[in-house]
Amino acid sequence: MSFKEWMLERAQHLKPETFEKLMMIIWALWKNRNNVLWEGKAQSVPDLVLSCFTWLTEFQKSRGTGTSTQRSVRPKWKPPTQGFKLNVDAAFLPNQHQGGIGGVLRDSTGQFKAAFFQHVDHAASPKQCELLAIRASLDLLSSLDIQNVCIESDCMEAVYEANCTNYALLANGGLVDDIQAMWSRLQGVTICHTPRTCNAVAHRLAALGFEATIGEVWFDYAPPCIIDVLQHDCAQLL
Incomplete structure (x- = not known):
């Protein structure tokens, strides 16, 4: 045979x-x-x-x-049942080897709490940028001393690697080590996957980060550049 x-x-x-x-x-x-x-x-x-x-x-x-x-049914962003939700995303162009990351923090009523974006000068892949966005989100939570948070990314591979226990052989193993070290110092934080249709605000922030020269962070009051997307997410809850 x-x-x-x-x-x-x-x-x-x-x-x-x-x-x-x-x-x-x-x-x-x-x-x-x-x-x-x-x-x-x-x-x-x-x-x-x-x-x-x-x-x-x-x-x-x-x-x-x-x-x-079935095609007409698209997943929508939903607030957490309790605590907070922090959506993150990344933008990347392979021919330029740079990217942008962004994230938005909201509470169980959908109210804006914080947001950020950053430019990434040197990036090797979209997954690396997504992992950088997750690490930046953990840094934000650490500075705010907030617990009971669900971090959501629409990159399934990045979410898998962030949760991976045997990451030594991964191409981004050093970055994952940073993420897990920061994560271990926080209480009640999970890192999960979400569909892209539920990540519109973070997507906008990542695109702004790609074009920016310096990073920005906002607390309590949402910047005008994402007001429309925040309102769209809230309108879908009605």
Whole structure:
């Protein structure tokens, strides 16, 4: 029996969800091989597995929205049931190797509490910028001495790495170490994924950070540049 025949024979005995993961890993290995040959770049094993499973999840989400009724239902931002919610986002252009990050803190009634944006002079990837946004959000919470906060990012890979316990081999391992060290000093803080449609205010702030030369921070009173997006989020709660 040839290897191809053996693979096909074994595939018939796999559960559909296991077979899908196997195909994604094979594709990721093939793509990684081509990147090594043509660009001299290689992903680490944790990055490779994480990225291919993230792509699979995104594909399954898009495949599950086949009807017009399902497509019209978009997730909306919701305030936390208690405590606070801090949404973060990042902007990045690979040809310029720079980015911007931003975040907004709101309470359980949707009221604005704080916001920030920063320019990132040197960045290697969108995921690195997202991790920088998470680290900046933890720094903000530390300065405010606020507890019981849900930090939300629309980058699933960054959220996974921020929560990863075995991060030594990750490309951004040093940054994740910073995040977890800051996180350990805070009480009642979680880092979670949220759909992009629930992250509009942070997205606006990240874009402003990309264009800015200096960072900005606001407390208690929202700046005019995000008033419209904040009002849109609140209007959807009615």
